[in-house]
Amino acid sequence: MSTEPATSSSFERTEAPTFHHHLHPLIPLTSIEIRHAARLIRSQFPSAADLQFKAITLQEPEKRLLVPFLAAEHARRAPPRIDRRAFVNYYIRNTDKFHEAIVNLSRDVVEYNVRLGRNIHAPGDGEEIVRVEKAALGDEAVRAEIAKLQLPKGTVIISDPWIYGSDGINDDDRQYQCFLYVRDPSNPEEADCNHYALPLDISPVVDVASMKVTRIDKLPTGADHSIKDTQPYKFRPSNEYLPEYQNLRTDLKPLHVIQPEGTSFNVTQQGETGQIIEWQKWSFRVGFNQREGMVLYDVRYDGRSLFHRISLSDMNIPYADPRHPYHKKSAFDLGDAGAGAMTNNLKLGCDCLGSIHYLDGVISDHNGDAMKMENVICVHEQDAGIGFKHTNYRTGRAVVVRNRELVVQSIITVSNYDYVLAFMFNQAGELTYEVRATGVLSTQPIDDGVEVPWGTVVHDGVLAACHQHIFSLRVDPALEGNSNRLVYDEAIAMERDPNFNPHGTGFFMRETVIDQAGGYDLAPEHGRTFKIQNVSVRNSVNHKPVAYKIHVPPFQKMIADKDSFNYKRAEFADHSIYVTTHRDEELYAGGRYTNQSRGGAGVRGWAERHDNVKDTDIVVWVQFGLNHVPRIEDFPVMPVEILKVSLKPVNFFDKNPALDVPPSEQSFNRSVLASEAQHQPSTEMIVGSKGQACCSSKL
Numbered sequence: 001m002s003t004e005p006a007t008s009s010s011f012e013r014t015e016a017p018t019f020h021h022h023l024h025p026l027i028p029l030t031s032i033e034i035r036h037a038a039r040l041i042r043s044q045f046p047s048a049a050d051l052q053f054k055a056i057t058l059q060e061p062e063k064r065l066l067v068p069f070l071a072a073e074h075a076r077r078a079p080p081r082i083d084r085r086a087f088v089n090y091y092i093r094n095t096d097k098f099h100e101a102i103v104n105l106s107r108d109v110v111e112y113n114v115r116l117g118r119n120i121h122a123p124g125d126g127e128e129i130v131r132v133e134k135a136a137l138g139d140e141a142v143r144a145e146i147a148k149l150q151l152p153k154g155t156v157i158i159s160d161p162w163i164y165g166s167d168g169i170n171d172d173d174r175q176y177q178c179f180l181y182v183r184d185p186s187n188p189e190e191a192d193c194n195h196y197a198l199p200l201d202i203s204p205v206v207d208v209a210s211m212k213v214t215r216i217d218k219l220p221t222g223a224d225h226s227i228k229d230t231q232p233y234k235f236r237p238s239n240e241y242l243p244e245y246q247n248l249r250t251d252l253k254p255l256h257v258i259q260p261e262g263t264s265f266n267v268t269q270q271g272e273t274g275q276i277i278e279w280q281k282w283s284f285r286v287g288f289n290q291r292e293g294m295v296l297y298d299v300r301y302d303g304r305s306l307f308h309r310i311s312l313s314d315m316n317i318p319y320a321d322p323r324h325p326y327h328k329k330s331a332f333d334l335g336d337a338g339a340g341a342m343t344n345n346l347k348l349g350c351d352c353l354g355s356i357h358y359l360d361g362v363i364s365d366h367n368g369d370a371m372k373m374e375n376v377i378c379v380h381e382q383d384a385g386i387g388f389k390h391t392n393y394r395t396g397r398a399v400v401v402r403n404r405e406l407v408v409q410s411i412i413t414v415s416n417y418d419y420v421l422a423f424m425f426n427q428a429g430e431l432t433y434e435v436r437a438t439g440v441l442s443t444q445p446i447d448d449g450v451e452v453p454w455g456t457v458v459h460d461g462v463l464a465a466c467h468q469h470i471f472s473l474r475v476d477p478a479l480e481g482n483s484n485r486l487v488y489d490e491a492i493a494m495e496r497d498p499n500f501n502p503h504g505t506g507f508f509m510r511e512t513v514i515d516q517a518g519g520y521d522l523a524p525e526h527g528r529t530f531k532i533q534n535v536s537v538r539n540s541v542n543h544k545p546v547a548y549k550i551h552v553p554p555f556q557k558m559i560a561d562k563d564s565f566n567y568k569r570a571e572f573a574d575h576s577i578y579v580t581t582h583r584d585e586e587l588y589a590g591g592r593y594t595n596q597s598r599g600g601a602g603v604r605g606w607a608e609r610h611d612n613v614k615d616t617d618i619v620v621w622v623q624f625g626l627n628h629v630p631r632i633e634d635f636p637v638m639p640v641e642i643l644k645v646s647l648k649p650v651n652f653f654d655k656n657p658a659l660d661v662p663p664s665e666q667s668f669n670r671s672v673l674a675s676e677a678q679h680q681p682s683t684e685m686i687v688g689s690k691g692q693a694c695c696s697s698k699l
Contacts, residue, residue, distance in 0.1 A: 038368025
């Protein structure tokens with residue numbers, strides 16, 4: 001990364017603040033800390049300098065300091081002091097002068113402040129996007145092009161600014177590619193109109209530093225690369241997803257989630273931004289930042305260490321249309337926009353059901369002020385079906401336990417797409433990360449009667465291009481300590497042997513230890529399963545190393561070829577698993593700065609160090625995804641597509657850890673017969689003293 005010192009070389013102190021000395025080193029920055037960090041950065045420049053802050057967020061402590069701190073904390077000893085630091089990146093406004101800095105809040109000093117080099121760009125932000133929209137729609141050449149459409153008076157034009165992408169052609173400067181749409185002319189006052197049903201073939205490009213339109217692209221609307229002069233717009237019917245435009249069903253009855261005695265979890269608030277959650281032997285700390293959104297720290301079960309840090313590290317959505325400018329559509333929603341910055345304000349009874357506890361977040365805005373975001377995370381319990389059951393067929397007695405889950409959920413909206421992101425914990429020591437993709441397809445215009453193999457016509461004159469969604473979950477394990485390894489098991493057929501395997505039915509499990517950092521893949525034909533192990537801690541029953549296995553669905557890796565910018569930039573998208581040694585600064589699989597990136601700064605590059613990863617401090621990067629071939633049923637709004645990654649104990653416990661969960665009985669659950677609730681005749685049954693009727697047949 002090319003850097004140079006910032007303009008000022010004197011890092012002056014102000015009066016030393018005292019507001020943060022008592023804060024835990026993993027608590028996200030408070031409002032006061034964000035504002036103070038911004039003041040310290042401004043002090044490095046002349047008073048007239050106008051700075052545009054992109055992020056002021058917690059600079060997490062070095063792990064070598066944090067591990068003994070957490071050990072002392074759990075042993076109830078006085079932990080060593082760790083300074084609070086802020087990571088800051090910012091522009092001198094209306095220039096391409098992009099900087100990053102580290103501010104030591106405990107010592108009231110700027111420790112590091114440099115201007116970053118060529119082809120390193122910040123993500124977008126809400127204020128900037130609004131300015132880009134205004135620049136695009138206010139440009140005289142764009143207005144002249146729109147006039148050729150001969151739209152009715154009062155028609156509203158919508159601009160969707162997209163991160164420009166990369167193809168190596170005149171793309172060194174930071175830019176936005178704006179895609180234009182119209183609001184339904186018959187209902188122009190409806191601000192929530194689905195404008196994606198009415199795309200235009202005009203696409204302005206805006207230079208961010210100057211906030212000027214530098215080019216107007218015409219979009220291809222046929223089956224090849226050819227473009228046409230702007231013609232009068234042919235109006236199509238609208239296609240709305242709002243409930244007031246639907247003929248809603250009338251036969252859906254309420255389903256209430258009620259916990260009459262309250263929830264089984266406990267949330268401890270630490271200051272403005274810190275939260276510890278405890279539930280059913282689980283304990284962990286929840287963080288929230290601009291880039292990743294939710295982050296889990298110090299995850300433990302029954303006091304035993306499992307994971308030091310877990311977060312969604314990156315995602316990439318490359319599109320299939322090979323024509324200009326669509327060939328550059330390759331969104332990195334976390335690096336280009338930020339999961340924290342795009343997080344929804346969750347609403348009671350809508351996004352989470354039941355007895356809900358909400359967590360707030362605090363991030364920075366473009367002026368370096370603190371912005372409180374309310375209800376960005378919801379915490380609740382849910383019934384996930386049967387956890388385990390067995391019926392003794394000789395006696396007829398059944399033992400059944402419900403699977404209760406704790407859900408820690410956030411929802412982000414990045415332009416057209418929405419993602420429901422959730423960590424889910426169960427009582428058997430399993431942790432699942434779930435993604436639900438929904439929202440509205442990104443659309444483009446297409447001529448009547450034209451079909452193309454890289455997309456689906458989902459409405460009159462509307463094409464939705466095929467694309468991939470590829471996610472990277474960063475898992476920093478701490479299974480009974482920080483000396484871990486990654487292995488994989490495979491099921492191998494035994495060779496037929498007349499004495500030992502005469503019928504050719506035998507097979508065995510073969511374990512392979514991964515010694516070297518690199519990218520690795522699933523092999524479903526061999527049942528390959530990856531496990532994180534600690535060989536220094538053995539199971540008390542079978543003496544095998546304690547471990548957690550990774551259940552991840554297979555997916556088609558990055559389809560774009562290896563010489564493409566899409567492949568080079570999405571460094572995580574070519575393998576299901578990466579393993580690297582831990583380095584404090586390596587948090588984001590696609591690199592710290594993905595906006596118009598060139599590649600070479602992410603997990604693929606780190607793996608190429610070929611470090612030893614056996615019995616050391618490792619990080620496991622878990623990739624998963626889907627190919628989204630749009631269906632007409634995905635429009636005007638898409639039913640959720642669900643993806644899950646699960647981390648499950650293997651030889652970590654000496655028996656099923658959920659055995660102590662009380663059995664499912666009618667006296668506890670209080671279910672009712674549907675026929676009784678609807679006042680219909682039914683056969684009655686007497687419930688025994690042990691509640692056995694819940695599990696008995698009606699004979």
